[in-house]
Amino acid sequence: EVQLVESGGGLVRPGGSLRLSCAGSRFNFSTYNMNWVRQAPGKGLEWISYISNTGSTIYYADSVKGRITISRDNAKNSLYLQMHSLRDEDTAVYYCAREGSRRYFYTMDVWGQGTTVTVSS
């Protein structure tokens, strides 16, 4: 079964840093663009970052720009999200999601189970 598994979440103080990981399995990871999407408690889904399959194209949401860095290691079938200067409002479940090709209208067809980040003093 195609799978994405996030890890790295936890409790961090305001201003702190955290690195999230997402491991892909049973698909050709290097051929897929990837996204990070988060969901604050009781809120909706918020897209926060995109990276192309080669890593050459990257986008960030304005709400996190300058505070997060997306990266990937195709040799390890892994996606990462480095977060700095964390704020209370960054508290959320963070999901990685695979993006299908243009043939599939770039839909997010596979999602991980999510990892929880709690920013609190």
Next chain:
Amino acid sequence: IQMTQSPSSLSASVGDRVTITCRTSQNIINYLSWYQQKPGQAPRLLIYGASILQSGVPSRFSGRGSGTDFSLSISSLQPEDLATYYCQQSYFNPRTFGQGTRVEF
């Protein structure tokens, strides 16, 4: 790009036909997906390309629309359809989601 999803919540009964709408501020042709999220779970893809049913999704789910106006329908609501539903556009960057529609019984 702005996504306006409505209603924000709805109450229905088993067997009802339910329709959720999603309007975008710009023409996205048919680069529109619908996701279902049950409490405590990750989102699940239901429909992409505005009307293409993802493999394994029951046929009571359907999507339609193009341009700026889209809809998701559930022809006969089942107990397991209790969830929040989100639309998402994938024509422009940044990708954006609707605010969600909670379906309750």
